[in-house]
Amino acid sequence: MRMIFVNLPVRDVQASRKFFEALGFEINEQFCSEDSACVVFAENAYAMLLSHKHFQNFIKGDIADTSKGKEVLTCLSCESRAEVEALKKKALAAGGSDWVALQDYGFMYGDSFLDLDGHVWELMWMDQEAAARGDHMDIEINPAGA
Numbered sequence: 001m002r003m004i005f006v007n008l009p010v011r012d013v014q015a016s017r018k019f020f021e022a023l024g025f026e027i028n029e030q031f032c033s034e035d036s037a038c039v040v041f042a043e044n045a046y047a048m049l050l051s052h053k054h055f056q057n058f059i060k061g062d063i064a065d066t067s068k069g070k071e072v073l074t075c076l077s078c079e080s081r082a083e084v085e086a087l088k089k090k091a092l093a094a095g096g097s098d099w100v101a102l103q104d105y106g107f108m109y110g111d112s113f114l115d116l117d118g119h120v121w122e123l124m125w126m127d128q129e130a131a132a133r134g135d136h137m138d139i140e141i142n143p144a145g146a
Helices: 015-021 050-056 081-095 130-135
Strands: 004-010 036-042 045-051 073-077 108-114 120-125
Touching: 004 015, 004 050, 015 036, 015 045, 015 081, 045 050, 081 108, 081 120
Parallel strands: 004 045, 073 120
Antiparallel strands: 036 045, 108 120
16 A cells, blocks of 8 residues: 655644644654654555654755745645535644635635644545536636635
């Protein structure tokens, strides 16, 4: 089985861990230390939250300054529109901030937030039957929720 690990630098591992726990995600203790926490999104999808010091061991160059630019858009699929809304609400209550405007295209519904370190997390629900019919082919996507 293929797995995905998104590795993200964070200023405070414990604060970031608590943030994702507040959203309802589990932590895999097997991959945690004082410099890391492993957030479980699904059976094969994880985020490794790494202290800046630890993250620096894996890269060449500098850690991206998320206040000046974005290095990645991580999108989590949701079971429903209600789950999109609930996760966004939890993220804001846990200290996250709003990013771009909610996008509702009928067959696809999404929102987003910034975590404590300014990483973008998109939340998306899609009607798979409508997408399979090609309902999305005539939709113009608004860049960054414009």
